Amino acid sequence: MRTQVAIIGAGPAGLTLGRLLECAGIDAVILERRSAGHVLSRIRAGVLEQGSADLLERIGVGGRMRREGIPHDGVELSFDGDMLRIDFHGLIGRKVMIYGQTEVTRDLMDARNASGARTIYEAEDVSLHDVRGGAPRVRFVKDGGLHEITCDFIAGCDGFHGITRASVPDKAIRTFERVYPFGWLGVLVDKPPVADELIYAHHERGFALCSMRSHTRSRYYVQVDAGETVDAWPDERFWDELRRRLNPEIAERLQTGPSIEKSIAPLRSFVAEPLRFGRLFLAGDAAHIVPPTGAKGLNMALRDVGILAEALVEHYEAKSDAGIDAYSQRVLAHTWKTERFSWWMTSLLHTFPETGRFGRRIQRAEFDYLASSRSAQESLAENYTGLPDA
Structure with a gap:
């Protein structure tokens, strides 16, 4: 099997990247070790930043979110019963959207199924090969048979415990972690x-x-x-x-x-550096974890794949690797600011x-x-x- 981009992981990060590439005319295959039903059974975050909601609208999967989501102009903080409302809209003219990650995933799956783009569920024993060479390969077992995908790039969107970050040699990556x-x-x-x-x-x-x-x-x-x-x-x-x-x-x-x-x-904080290894890129929970206090995990993942998609489009359309070369630095600059905010909220609100x-x-x-x-x-x-x- 041949594709331009092999995406490992069919959570919201991988599905959003697949949709962004599909909209740009770039072929991508998504591999997921679990079933579609299992992916949809995961209970996760439900707060979308304004930029995340805008992204979903832009790629044509925001209709149900627009109808069923709940826009919020602010949040309430409480300390020993004393209340303080933070008025997002009044302060900076922005808001967030309450819409569950499961629903985001369902909308992305439905769009991918409707378009006929390829997603392979229950892909077992996934392994990566030649990621620093010119022709990366992904091998996996499906229905008892061994299969191989050749591609130009591999996107690791398979979460904290996934195979993609684990495939990077220890000497090539640094990790930073705090477990609460x-x-x-x-x-x-x-x-x-x-x-x-x-x-x-x-x-x-x-x-x-x-x-x-x-x-x-x-x-x-x-x-x-x-x-x-x-x-x-x-x-x-x-x-x-x-x-x-x-x-x-x-x-x-x-x-x-x-x-x-x-x-x-x-609760943990985790960051891996760098996020690019030849033709392998890490995104979402494969790259970083934040405590849920600031509702950032899903939003960080969507931002990561937005940046990655932009870089890949530039590679194919403009024949430039400037975006690819800047991917890790650009994502990490935002990641550490978001880690700081999540740490701050966690420090303020927990005992x-x-x-x-x-x-x-x-x-x-x-x-x-x-x-x-x-x-x-x-x-x-x-x-x-x-x-x-x-």
Whole structure:
């Protein structure tokens, strides 16, 4: 099999890259080790930066998002029950869109199926060959048979545990990581959201988040120790703990019900450098991980593949490799700024036992400064809704 670009991973990063290349007339094959149904079963983020929403519109997959998504002009922050609204639209004229990653993935899959572009699911034992040469190859097993794709470039969009970054020799890559001593216990419930906008809450018992997937489906989180298990958190215990961490008036409005999904997500920050190795490029979670506090993971992935697609189009249409040569530096410049913002929000909103009473007073001072400073609020709004390209 021959193609111009082999994309490893059929999550939103790989599917968006495939769609961008398809729109530019560049042939690409997507390989995914899981089934399409498994990919769609993943429960992930639901906040799109304005630039991400604009990108999906531009490639023709924004129709359902436009109809069913929920635009948000701001978010609420809470510290020990004290509330502060950050008015994105009033401060900087921007907003975000609430639309689940599962729905983004479904829309991209539907568009790819409609166009007949090639996606190979349940591709096993994927391996990369000659990525630093002129004719990269991808081998995989499908239905018991060995197959090979020859291509010009390989895009690694296969996540943190994928094969593409693991295929890079250790001496050729550096990694930077921080693992936090807690995770987010998340519950999905078919009840209306407790508020019209997201609420990020700091409490002495730990962080909490009130989010949503639609007008009738809500997503809630509480901070738990890293060693906690889902089995230790029956629904009643979760709802009781969430109420304790919220402003009393908000807690009173909370509508509870049986969870339809419950999981614990560990928190980590991770960056790999560089992101290009000959004709192999890393994008999305294969390249970097952020804590979910600032809702950045999906948005970073979409930005990465937007930059990569632009570079590949330049290669094929303008016969220039300037964009390819600048890919890693350009993505990493934005990545580290986003890592900083996610670290800052995580540091403000979570409890860190090792920092003690002094640490909590510093967090309170940070919250009070944010409440008193328009410039600080503008900075938060700019980062949350999406920084411009570096």
